[in-house]
Amino acid sequence: MEPDFWRSRWQNAQLGFHLPFVHPILERHLPGFDLPAGARIFVPLCGKTRDIGWLLAQGHEVVGAELSELAVGQLFEELDVEPTIDDWKGGRRWHHGGLTVFQGDIFALPAGALGRVDLVYDRAALVALPEPMRKTYVAKVLALSGEAPQLLITFEYDPREMDGPPFPVLPDELHRLYGGAYALTELSRKDVIAHQARFREAGVTRFMEVAWRLERSGAVV
Template structure:
C-alpha cells in the first residue's frame, strides 16, 4: 500500500486491524518453535500490537519494523517505557531494554542494522501488501532474517466480495514466495468472519485465517 494510506489510518485512528488482545495463534504455536529463552523475534509492520508486550514478558527480545511514528510512539507509551530514539537510514530507531523498533521504510532496513533474529512472526505484514509488492517483501524478509523460521498468518476470502487490506493470500502464493527456502506446514485454519465486522458488513461470505510454519530447508 502507499505509505500515505497507512499514515492516514493511524492519524485518523482507523485501526480495525489492531487486536485488543494477544493473538491466540502466537500463544498456541510459539512453543513449537523451541526457541532459546532469550531468542530475538522480528515483527515486520508491527504497529502497536499487544503481542510485543507479551513476548517481552516471556523473556524474549523483540525487533519490529513499522512505518508510522504514531504507532511506535503509542506502542512504547502503552508499554509504559521511555525509548531512546536514534536515527537510521530509513527513519528513527526506538530502543528500550530488549525491544528495538525501526520506524520508517522496511525496504530501507539492512540485515546488519536489524541484527540477528531467531524467528520472524508475520502476523499482519504480508497480508497488508497488494500482490505487486508481496514478492519484493518476501525477498526482503528472507534477506533481513537470513532465512530464519517464520510463523506466518494469512487470510483467504473472495477478493471479488471486498478489496483489502488485509488482502487474501492463498496457499499457492505462500508456496510461490517461500517454497524454495522453506518447508511449509499449515498449522491451523479458521473462519473468523463472525468476529470481522468490516468483512461481514461488506457482504463477504467466508473469511478464513490461516497459520503457517515456515521451517528452513537444510542443504544435504
C-alpha cells in the first residue's frame, strides 16, 4: 500500500481496523509465551492500539513502528503521557517510560534500531499489506527483531467476495513466509464475520480470525 493511503485513513478517521478494547487474543495467549517481567515487545504498524497500554500495565516494555504521526500523537495522548521526541533518518522517535515508537517508514529502520526484542506482536501489520509486499515485510521484521518469537493474527476469507485491507493470509503462505525461521503453531481460529460490518455488508460469508505462535525452528533463513 502507498503511505498516503494510510495517512489518509488516519486523517479521515477511517479506523475500522482500530479496536476500542484490548484484543482478546493478546490477553488469552500472551501468558503462554512465559515472558519475564520487563520483556521488550515489538508491535509493528502499531497505530494507537489499546494493546500497548495493556502491555505496559503488565510490566513489559513496548517498541512500536507506525507510519502515521497523527496515530502516534493520539496514542500518547490517550495514554495521558508527554513523550520526548527526536529525529531518526526515517521520521521521529517518540519515547516515554517503557514505550518507544518509531514514527515513519518501518522499512527504513536499520537493524539494531529496536534494541533487544523478546516478542513480536503482529496484530494488524502483515494483514494490512498486499501479497507483493509481504515477503519484504517479513524479512524486515525478522532482521529487526533478531527472529524473536511472534504472536501473529491473520484473517482468512474469500477475496473474490471482497478485497482488503485487511487482506486474507492463508496457512500455506504463512509457511512459505516464515517456515525458514520458525515453527508455526495455530493457537485459535474463530469466524468473526458478525463483528466485521464492512465485509458482511459487502457479501463476505466467512471471516476467520486466526492466532499463530511462531518460534525459532533452528533452521537458517
